[in-house]
Amino acid sequence: MSGRLEGAITGPEEVLDSSAAPTPRRPPRPALVEFAAAILIVGGITDLVPAVVTIFGPDSTIGMDAPFLTTLLIAIRILMIITGILVRAGRAWILSINVVAVALFLDLTLLPSAIAILFALLDAIVVVALFRHRAWFSTS
Numbered sequence: 438m439s440g441r442l443e444g445a446i447t448g449p450e451e452v453l454d455s456s457a458a459p460t461p462r463r464p465p466r467p468a469l470v471e472f473a474a475a476i477l478i479v480g481g482i483t484d485l486v487p488a489v490v491t492i493f494g495p496d497s498t499i500g501m502d503a504p505f506l507t508t509l510l511i512a513i514r515i516l517m518i519i520t521g522i523l524v525r526a527g528r529a530w531i532l533s534i535n536v537v538a539v540a541l542f543l544d545l546t547l548l549p550s551a552i553a554i555l556f557a558l559l560d561a562i563v564v565v566a567l568f569r570h571r572a573w574f575s576t577s
Contacts, residue, residue, distance in 0.1 A: 463527065463576055470524065470573060473566035476559050477537070485514040506543070512558030513540045522561060529569065529575035537563045 455537040488511045492504075513536065520536045541560040547553035 469566040474525035481517035
């Protein structure tokens with residue numbers, strides 16, 4: 438019987454080295470932070486596609502009434518996708534707050550559009566989530 442269990446993990450008689458300090462473990466990612474990262478990534482992609490089509494599409498004169506704002510929205514949405522990935526990894530808290538705050542402000546300038554209201558609401562949820570779980574970002 439010893440041949441069959443040779444090399445197997447042994448039971449509780451095995452003593453761990455108590456002199457070695459345990460490695461600190463990061464607490465699990467809060468669900469609200471996961472939701473915020475998903476909003477940033479999916480919302481950025483969802484708003485990026487129509488903005489790019491507006492500029493480079495067949496009827497490209499639609500976005501030309503405010504070319505600076507349209508270009509700024511595209512840049513912010515690309516930053517939001519990158520920021521969403523960083524938020525999910527637990528990095529770049531201050532960058533995330535700034536990018537989402539600028540996106541929220543730009544969404545508010547596009548009111549009373551229903552899509553702008555939706556994106557402004559989602560950006561506000563992300564800001565609240567990031568502020569609420571700020572301590573989780575510093576435990577890396």
